[in-house]
Amino acid sequence: MTTLRERIGLAALHNLDPETAHGLALSGLRAGLVPLPGRITTPRLETKLAGLRLDNPVGLAAGFDKNAQALHPLSRAGFGFVEVGAITPRPQEGNPRPRLYRLRADRAAINRFGFNNRGMDDTLPRLARRPVEAVIGLNLGANKDSADRAADFSAVLRHCGAHLDFATVNVSSPNTEKLRDLQGRAALNALLADVLATRDALARPIPVFLKIAPDLDPQGLEDVAEVALATGIDAIVATNTTLSRDGLTSPHRDQAGGLSGAPLFVRSTRVLARLSDLTQGRVPLIGVGGIATAEDAYAKIRAGASAVQLYTALVYQGLTLGAQIARGLDRLLAQDGFDTVAQAVGTGRQDWL
Numbered sequence: 001m002t003t004l005r006e007r008i009g010l011a012a013l014h015n016l017d018p019e020t021a022h023g024l025a026l027s028g029l030r031a032g033l034v035p036l037p038g039r040i041t042t043p044r045l046e047t048k049l050a051g052l053r054l055d056n057p058v059g060l061a062a063g064f065d066k067n068a069q070a071l072h073p074l075s076r077a078g079f080g081f082v083e084v085g086a087i088t089p090r091p092q093e094g095n096p097r098p099r100l101y102r103l104r105a106d107r108a109a110i111n112r113f114g115f116n117n118r119g120m121d122d123t124l125p126r127l128a129r130r131p132v133e134a135v136i137g138l139n140l141g142a143n144k145d146s147a148d149r150a151a152d153f154s155a156v157l158r159h160c161g162a163h164l165d166f167a168t169v170n171v172s173s174p175n176t177e178k179l180r181d182l183q184g185r186a187a188l189n190a191l192l193a194d195v196l197a198t199r200d201a202l203a204r205p206i207p208v209f210l211k212i213a214p215d216l217d218p219q220g221l222e223d224v225a226e227v228a229l230a231t232g233i234d235a236i237v238a239t240n241t242t243l244s245r246d247g248l249t250s251p252h253r254d255q256a257g258g259l260s261g262a263p264l265f266v267r268s269t270r271v272l273a274r275l276s277d278l279t280q281g282r283v284p285l286i287g288v289g290g291i292a293t294a295e296d297a298y299a300k301i302r303a304g305a306s307a308v309q310l311y312t313a314l315v316y317q318g319l320t321l322g323a324q325i326a327r328g329l330d331r332l333l334a335q336d337g338f339d340t341v342a343q344a345v346g347t348g349r350q351d352w353l
Contacts, residue, residue, distance in 0.1 A: 003035055006318035018100040018109070018315075026065065029073045029319070037323035040078040045330050047080060047341045049307045050207035050234040050284050052135055052165055054080035056326040057341050058297060061288055061309035062086055062139035062168065062211075063111075067118045068126045075134035078323025083309065085139030086170050089155045091119035092143055099257070102315065103250035107292065108261030109312050110252060111241070115141045115173065120159045127163035137166035139211070140195075141173075149182065150191040154198040161202045169195055172213035172240035174258045183212060185223040192231045207234035214239035214268045214289060221271065225278035235284040237309070238275055239268040242289075261312035265290025269303050273352030276304025281346065292317065294328025301329075301341060302348030 009028070013021035028034050041055035048054070059081040065074060068084040075082065094116025101110045117123070130136055140156045142149035157167050169192065171182040182191055192210065199208050210233050212224055228236055241258025248263060268289025275285055284307075287300030292313035300308045314321055329341075338344045 003318070003320060005035060006320060009034075010316070010318055014102070017098065018102050019097060022100070026070055029070045032073070034073065034319055036073060036076040037078040037320055038076050040323045040326040041080075042330050044333050044338070044340060045080075045326060047307055049081075049286070050166065050209070052081070052207060054135055054307065056080035056329070057301070057307035058322050058326045058329065059083060059286070059307060059309040060322060061311040062170070064311050064314065066116065068123050068130075068138075071126065071130045071134070071136060075131040075136070077319055078326060080307065080326070081135035081137065081165070083137045083139055083168060085117070085168075086115050086141030086173070087117050087120050087123050087138060087156050087160070088115055088141040088143045089120055089146075089152050089159075090143050091122065092117055101252035101255050101257075103248060103252055103261065105250045106248050106253070106261065106263055107313070107316055108248070108250070108259060108263050109315060110255045110257045110259050112255075112257030114144065117141070120156050124160055124163070127160055130163055135165045137168060137209070138164050139168045139170050141170055150187075150194060153191065154194050157195060157198050157208075158201075161199065161206060162204065164206055166207040166209060166234070167199070168209040168211050168237055170211045170240070172211050174213070174241060174243050183216065183220065183224065185227055188224070188227045189231065192227065192233055196231060196233070209233070209235040209237050209286065211237040211240055212271075214242045214264065214271050215244065216271070218274075221274055222278060225275060225283075228283045229279060233283065235286055235306075236275060236279075237286045237288055238272045239264075239289050242267055260289070262290050262292060265296060269300060270352050272300060272305055273303040273349045276346055276349050277353060291325070292321075294325045294332055297325050297329050298332045298344070299348065301344050302346070303352045304346045304349050306342070306345055
């Protein structure tokens with residue numbers, strides 16, 4: 001359950017501009033004002049993902065802590081792994097404000113940030129001081145005005161890789177012009193080959209994940225699956241935000257940008273199940289999009305995900321939600337007779353195809 005302190009804090013934050021509220025939430029987290037549940041794990045929840053050992057399969061998605069400012073408190077927030085960023089080689093202002101909208105009636109959000117971040121030089125010292133006991137990854141981005149966006153991903157990985165447990169190639173943000181074009185087969189093959197070569201040159205090579213959009217057509221999904229299998233990418237993150245506005249009722253529903261939250265759940269889970277079917281378990285999948293309950297997380301796992309991530313639901317339910325979902329997931333797995341998360345992966349895939 002959301003704590004009384006969280007409910008009061010969320011009510012206050014929801015009276016503010018969403019981006020201002022987000023900044024204050026991060027400040028409160030760093031100042032120790034947010035209740036943190038600590039480590040959440042059981043033998044049933046312990047998960048192995050692309051060689052990484054996780055306390056539980058519930059991760060924090062990129063975007064909450066863009067500049068790696070709250071690594072230490074986030075490592076105590078009950079998540080099995082934390083992804084920060086996206087980070088680009090050079091600092092980037094992103095798109096003009098306002099660029100973040102709450103869709104309360106839909107339990108959703110629309111953002112058009114445009115990879116706003118302080119750049120890899122600013123972020124590196126904080127990554128270097130990261131908590132060693134946590135599993136921390138970085139979402140790699142490309143500068144909007146870059147002459148070679150593909151090279152940008154490798155540049156950030158080369159610069160920051162020594163302090164990471166994994167890195168995610170983000171070619172699926174809808175807010176950087178033509179970025180999603182990199183999801184095509186030829187462009188994606190070339191991009192991943194370069195990034196993986198950079199990874200292999202690190203003193204301590206780390207897993208590299210690929211984050212895709214939920215709006216790919218069937219051929220696009222087949223292309224992603226083929227490229228993933230051919231390149232040996234370590235996992236696919238399915239999915240980023242959507243451009244769809246189907247079924248929305250909130251006043252801000254027509255704002256430009258990527259939609260996240262509850263309305264994305266079905267679309268992203270279908271993409272996840274389709275990828276699971278196409279790859280037949282040969283590439284681990286991370287399910288993202290619309291998770292707000294333990295039941296949602298369990299559905300993603302049964303659709304084919306080895307782990308899950310969430311973000312937007314925290315806006316409405318608070319930061320302790322990750323721990324709540326992990327505990328609930330443990331109960332659901334036990335209820336269905338699963339001794340491990342891995343045993344449940346893909347057992348409900350057919351329901352989504």
